[in-house]
Amino acid sequence: MRRISLAGRRSIRLDHDAPVPAIGPDDVLVRVGACTVCNRSDLAYYHYYGLRDHCATGCFGHEIAGTVEAVGERVTSVAPGRRVFVRTPLTSGFAEFAAAREISVGALPDDVPFEQGSILQLLPLAVHATRGVRLGDRVAIVGQGPVGLMALQVARLRGAAEIVVTDLDPWRLERSALLGADRTVLSESPHTVPGELGADFDVAVEAVGTPHTARACVDLVRQNGLVVLLGTHHVDTHVTFDLVQWERKGLRVHSSAEPTDTARAEAMAVAVRLAAAFTARLRLDAILTATYPLENLQDALDRLSESPTLHPAGHDTPYRTPPAKTLKIAICPAQG
Structure with missing residues (x-):
């Protein structure tokens, strides 16, 4: 099968004869219809491979939609x-086939194209991240x-007012x-x-x-308010806070990551x-911007890399805003 993998920092390699992933008894083999490029993780792995340890261990190409090709003997869903x-x-979606655990697979409605369906990878993440939002809450979201x-x-x-x-x-x-925001406010600077x-x-x-946006959320919430860390801190991995401010406000905090299989299963079921x-x-x-064939993954990476958040805070960057009129780019192995 064809597969693209990271070959080094800012370097990818197309293999025309890669092996189809083997699956275990609890796994699913998916024929990839589309894999969207993650605007944070995939780009961080691409730009910081060899510089940050975690950028060599994450799955490059993890937002997948497709058709089940085979299942392990214990798979029932x-x-x-x-x-x-x-x-x-378990394996990259920048390929013709990918393997995944059963717990990581959700049913895709028949009327959703694969290019859009791969974006649904974000849905269980958002479900888990917003678990603290209650009916009637006022919610601020930094970053769109x-x-x-x-x-x-x-x-x-969830019923935010x-x-x-x-x-x-x-x-x-x-x-x-x-998509439903009551009010939008333009920020003039990434800082x-x-x-x-x-x-x-x-x-x-x-x-x-980014460190700045994480700290800014502390200022935005009321006494005993909730701060949700949904953005991925792959570039600036250390963030400092004024803990006296946290103590005086009595703040709560949680991340978007599902730390256990139980949490993963619950979020996927809701999604x-x-x-x-x-x-x-x-x-x-409204979130899908473009669709490229597998062979054009480099073009997608170049387009999405025109972003100030790929540079550490305090470092020079030629970019003041995200790439123009760009959100999700889907990579489709069957095209081309």
């Missing part, structure tokens, strides 16, 4: 021929990339309004959160992954129900 989306696979937009939609489904978002890109904020965003929110969701019932309302089409 899906069968060959079933359309699925995958969260955290793909994961921030998915968190916006799930927070709305007001959702206010901010981003560097006016075009992304237009998507936010389309500031505008004061007009407001304060005293019940929940503040950090969906960028599957939401995908079946609310696909039209989730507006995956």
Whole structure:
């Protein structure tokens, strides 16, 4: 089969004769219909391979939708021929086939194209991240990339009374309004959160992954408020906080990661129900920007790399905003 893998820092390799992944008794083999490029993890692995240990251990190409090709002997929830989306696979989706644990596979509605279906990998993540949002809450979301937009939609489904978002890109904020934001605020710098965003929110969701945006969320929430760390801190892996401020506010905090199989299964189960019932309302089409064949993965990486968040805080960057009019790019092995 064809497969693209990381060959080094900012270097990828196309193999035309890679082996089809072997699966165990609890695993599923998926014929990949599409794999979207992760705007944080995949790009961080690509740019920091060899510089950060975790960038050599994560799965490069993990946002997958496709058709079940084969299942292990203990798999009961899906069968060959079933359309699925995958969260955290065992092998890369930048290939014709990928392996995943059964617990990481969810049913994909028949009317959702694979290019959009691969974006649903973000849905269980957003479900788990917003588990602290309660009916009637005021929610602020810092960052309106793909994961921030998915968190916006799930927070709305959870019954948030007001959702206010901010981003560097006016075009992304237009998507936010389309997907249900009550108010959008343009940020002028990657190192500031505008004061007009407001304060005293019940929940503040950090969906960028930089030290500044993480600290800014502490200022946004009320006494005893909740800070959610949804952005992936692959570039700046250490963040410092004023713990006296945390103590005085009595803040709560949780991350988006599902730390146990129980949490993963619960988030996926909710995501599957939401995908079946609310696909039209989730507006995956508003998040999908482009579709490239497998051989053009390099072009997608170059386009998405025009982002200031790929540079550590305090370092020079030629980019002031995210790449123009760009959210998710789907890679389709069957094209070309």
